[in-house]
Amino acid sequence: MQITASLVNELRQKTGVGMMQCKKALVETDGDIEKALELLRKQGAAVAAKRADKAAKEGRIYLVEAADKACAFELSCETEPVSNNEDFVALAAMAVKACETQAIASVEDLKNAVVDGVKIADRLSEVLVKIQENIDFRKFAEIKKIDNSVFGVYSHMKGKIGVITQLAFEGSANDEAALKQAAKDIAMQAAAFAPVALNDASVPAETIEKEKEIARAQIELQAQQTGKATKPEFVQRQIDGRVAKVLKEIVLEDQEFFMAEKNPKKLAVKDYLQEVVAKQLGLSSLKVVNFIRFERGN
Numbered sequence: 001m002q003i004t005a006s007l008v009n010e011l012r013q014k015t016g017v018g019m020m021q022c023k024k025a026l027v028e029t030d031g032d033i034e035k036a037l038e039l040l041r042k043q044g045a046a047v048a049a050k051r052a053d054k055a056a057k058e059g060r061i062y063l064v065e066a067a068d069k070a071c072a073f074e075l076s077c078e079t080e081p082v083s084n085n086e087d088f089v090a091l092a093a094m095a096v097k098a099c100e101t102q103a104i105a106s107v108e109d110l111k112n113a114v115v116d117g118v119k120i121a122d123r124l125s126e127v128l129v130k131i132q133e134n135i136d137f138r139k140f141a142e143i144k145k146i147d148n149s150v151f152g153v154y155s156h157m158k159g160k161i162g163v164i165t166q167l168a169f170e171g172s173a174n175d176e177a178a179l180k181q182a183a184k185d186i187a188m189q190a191a192a193f194a195p196v197a198l199n200d201a202s203v204p205a206e207t208i209e210k211e212k213e214i215a216r217a218q219i220e221l222q223a224q225q226t227g228k229a230t231k232p233e234f235v236q237r238q239i240d241g242r243v244a245k246v247l248k249e250i251v252l253e254d255q256e257f258f259m260a261e262k263n264p265k266k267l268a269v270k271d272y273l274q275e276v277v278a279k280q281l282g283l284s285s286l287k288v289v290n291f292i293r294f295e296r297g298n
Contacts, residue, residue, distance in 0.1 A: 058077050
């Protein structure tokens, strides 16, 4: 079959892949558009396998807020310029639309979603063929909307860090804009100070055990250096004190709220929300109930 310019252009319009690659795919499939599409997607899988060992530490974190949920995902690539490439951006836009309109619970769900008649995984394969970099959806998370709650969304440094927070309140919310601003403020807090958990109860047990081991080692080293051993009955008390200090740094609700102009009393996040924001808005209760923090490449 003759491979005409119009046939090549049709395949290019469907995939965004370069003219020469489209022509080559059509030649190999005797001008069959559907087989050429399949071939290009297989080539995309081959590119992904070939470059799987290449570090993909660039890309962007994307944040999506819908009526009933908020989602975050990372689309990664090898080099920073690719994150601004129109094909990369268009692929991300497909994923955003899927998050807004479909039930997505994982990276696999996201790849398998169909947007405007095109499967995201297929479009990813086409982009891989065109760009020839390790590009993939690295991670995904979602927070479901609950009654009497608002989301705060904050993207830092063009998607290097992305945070979504959820605040729950009791009372009449007459100023939703102020509530959402408070939620965004807490999202900025999380972006800057990288909490690992919402509260003490949600800190991983292995993290606490590791901090106890570090504290014990510090106490033993101090005893060796000074020649003054801590009495056994006081060792556990010192360990508990040091671990508690660390938890205040890594637990979101216990971190000191960082905006000094809004928090002159240097209150912790949970106290700032309750004693300052809730009172200002006439609410009986206001607290952080969930958050997502993604950092590019991690």
